[in-house]
Amino acid sequence: MHIHLWxxxxxxxxxxxxxxxxxHHAVQICIGLDRDISVQDYKAQSIHTGQCIVIFEDVPHKVLAQDNQIVVIYLEP
Incomplete structure (x- = not known):
């Protein structure tokens, strides 16, 4: 595990x-390294699946990656 903060x-x-x-107030970019990931979007009431998913700020969500190796980038707007 690696965490880098700026x-x-x-x-x-x-x-x-x-x-x-x-x-959270940060934009979140999730990238699945081993396989696709899914994000349950509680605002749109849907599930998005892909290798790279962007979650906008203040959107209630749950990442469903099932122990997948991922890269997550957080950007404050």
Whole structure:
């Protein structure tokens, strides 16, 4: 696992842990390294699946990566 922090941005590289529904003020870019990932979007009430998914700020969501190696980039707007 690697975490890199800078003012207004961060990068996480590692296995995706289980997570609950949450929202944050950062734009989140999720990239599946082993296989596609899914994100449950509670605002649009849908599930998005792909190798790269962008989650806009303040959107309630849950990442469904099932122990996939991922890169997550957080960008403060």
């Amino acid at each position: 003012p207004y941005k961060a990068i996480y590289i590692g296995v995706s842990p289980d997570n609950d529904v949450h929202a």
